[in-house]
Amino acid sequence: MSPLPNYSGISKSIRRHLNRAGVQEQWIADYWFTEETFRAEMRDAGFRVATMYPVHPALPLQYYTWSYLWRLSPLAAQVVSRALEVVTLREPLEWMALCVCE
Secondary structure (H helix, E strand, O other), rough: OOOEOOOOOOOOHHHHHHHHHHOOOOOOOEEEEEEHHHHHHHHHHHHEEEEEEEEEOOHHHHHHHHHHHHOOOHHHHHHHHHHHHHHHHHOOOOEEEEEEEE
């Protein structure tokens, strides 16, 4: 089973902006979990994972698909977008989890 990242991050440009503004401490921590270890950690913290949503690994492609291709052919945009979603389910960039307090 491949690890699922629980990732929160800010872009390099935002990090540079914060550094220029005097913020030096690290606010973001990245952790890698398998689905099983993530669910166990959430359970130990008093949460139940209700569902996990894959985050699209090709967000820029989705943007261009709907911003530009859709204007030329809505049907083609739907086909391309659905194909990109299939790729997401196989190899997500990261996951967003919806957790419920137990």
